[in-house]
Amino acid sequence: MIAEKSLVVYKNRPALVKGTEGGRLLISVLKSPEKGGEKEAFQECKVRDKDVELIHPGPVVYPGGIEEAGRNDTAAREVWELLLENGPVSLKELAELAFGAYSPASAWAAFCLLLDGLYFTGSAAALSPRGREEVQAEEKKREEKRRESGERESFLKRLKGRRPELPADSRFMQDVEALAYGKSPKSRTMRDLGLSETPEDAHALLLDAGFWTAAVNPHPARFGLSLVSAGAVLDPPPTGEFRRDLTGLPAFAIDSPWSSDPDDAVSIEEAGGRILYVHVADPAASIAGDSPPEREARDRGATLYLPEGSSRMLADEALPLFALGLAETSPALTFKITLGDAGEIADTEIFPSTVKVKRLTYEEADRLMAGGDSAEGAALRALSALAESNLGRRSAAGAVNIDLPETHIKVNAGRVSIEPIAACRSADMVRECMLLAGEGAALWASGIRRGGLSGTAESPAFSLSFPYVVQEAGDLPAEILPGMAGSYRLRRCMRPRTLSAQPGRHWGLGLEAYTQVTSPLRRYTDLLAHIQIRALLRGAEPLPAGELAVRLAAAEAASAAVMQAERASRAHWTMAYLSDKKDSIWDAIAMEKRGNRWVLMIPALALEIQVPLQPDPAPNDSVKLTLKSVNIPRGEAVFIP
Secondary structure, rough: OOOOOOOOEEEEEEEEEEEEEOOHHHHHHHEEOOOOOOOEEEEEOOOEEHHHHEOOOOOOOOOHHHHHHHOOOHHHHHHHHHHHHOOOOOOHHHHHHHHHHOOOHHHHHHHHHHHOOOOEEEEOOOEEEEHHHHHHHHHHHHHHHHHHHHHHHHHHHHHHHHHHHHHHHHHHHHHHHHOOOOOOOOOHHHHHHHOOOOOHHHHHHOOOOOOOOOOOHHHHHHHOOOOOOOOOOOOOOOOOOOOEEEOOOOOOEOOOOOOOOOOOOEOOOOOOOEHHHEEEOOOHHHOOOOOHHHHHHHHHOOOEEEEOOEEEOOOOOHHHHHHOOOOOEEEEEEEEEEHHHHHHEEEEEEEEEEEEEEEEEEHHHHHHHHHOOHHHHHHHHHHHHHHHHHHHHHHHHHOOOOOOEEEEEEEEEEEEEEEEEOOOHHHHHHHHHHHHHHHHHHHHOOOOOOOOOOOOOOOOOOOOOOOOEEEEEOOOOOOOOOOOHHHHHHHHHHHOEEEEEEOEEEOOOEEOOOOOOOOOOHHHHHHHHHHHHHHHHHOOOOOOOOHHHHHHHHHHHHHHHHHHHHHHHHHHHHHHHHHHHOOEEEEEEEEEEEEEEEEEOOOOOOOEEEOOOOOOOOOEEEEEEEEEEEEEOHHHEEEOO
């Protein structure tokens, strides 16, 4: 048992033994010095003998000055040099050699040399001098740390004045960049400057100090997304698989001029006919249910489309193999939709095919529809008539039609351009054809329509777990306004759509069953639907409902991150576009009033903002606004009337 009034070390702090109590030592521990030069503070506690280390037998009355003595190590190097050849010594011997006496204060000072770790290692019972090379390496390390600390202090002074030395000071900003990119929740530099440790404030500092420009978009990284396309390469389509030859049927892949991954095309059996063909890219022909490409696509959820470029869900090498219209002929999974007299789907057949696809932009398709009596123009007009009929059918079933401005944002060599997307007749046509394919696939998968497989409506021939898209009814306003304000209010009434392994009504589309199957190169859930369809067509075992639900949940979480990153990136580049346009004038449309502010839409930017207006306009009224300021890190702009 350690004697009363001995000096011990407890958790690397000096402590006085005051006695024993219940078989334990009662000690008074000197706390670490408080900031601001407050007086020494003590804490009493009970400990076991093995929890402390005896450094002086006492008697100690605990006078002040032990801490000051502990910081006096002027003789440390001389003693270390002396002991290099003599081996281990006790703490008592070290105190006598270094400080000329063995007292409580010198014992603590000697123990501090051990704690410091530069010259000595071991314990109070046996301290050993460290080797010369070890000490030299440690001294070099400490000197570099002192130099780095001095350089950092100088850097912080420059940064506070927003006068950093570029690019030399960039090495000190790595923690700020990590915070701005969402890779770390903390930043020492932000803390040292007294700034909030948020990604937005870190972004603002990087811009203000000149380390970043507006060309840096941190949002994909904040959502943990890669800017590199998937790496798992797909095999070419199997050569031995039978495909129905549809190369004699005119097929059109119609999309925006900037689209580079066409994955759907449309055909009609004859002008004025009632049979629609939707041909879809067929990567599932080469993707097994749990293969590396499938897992990578599942982890990504969807292709990430950014104004500065795309990060694809499937490897870039998949495009020349499966995208439609990039080669003379293309493999496809075709959805043959037979329509009834009332425009309803009477039958759906799904099969692998080979198609010959002509690529068109929406503007080119509109021109073909509008001019002449060419076979292509006639086919497109027949498709458009079929689409208009389907829109009427859906509208009669309660579909909600929303028409709000859209823009295309493009970044090229750091320059941002924003162009409004013009309304095209062919865009509406493609939308309705894709909806028919989704509806037909959902009915087919749920057994309501069998597409050539035997069975009855009451007793379908198969049961297929499938990724359906459902939406509950929203609360529509009593009065639906016309124009943009009406569409805005309708959108606010919409409830989120959900993925389900069970079919259900999609309220917003006015469909009793619906899924998405027309973008397997871009969306994982579409690819998953194709994997299930192909398993059934091949006579293989599709994924069971439980496994399908697990994959749907993973894909939904991943695709939600993609959508959030795309939305935040659009806001970022919109603010970058506006950053040099202070005092510019913009036309806006009044949507609705919230509190003392009005929600306005700037159609040229597809940008919603809130502005106080006096006097109040009416919904759909035009308002002139002046841009006063832009905050790129927060994706916000201030406009005034």
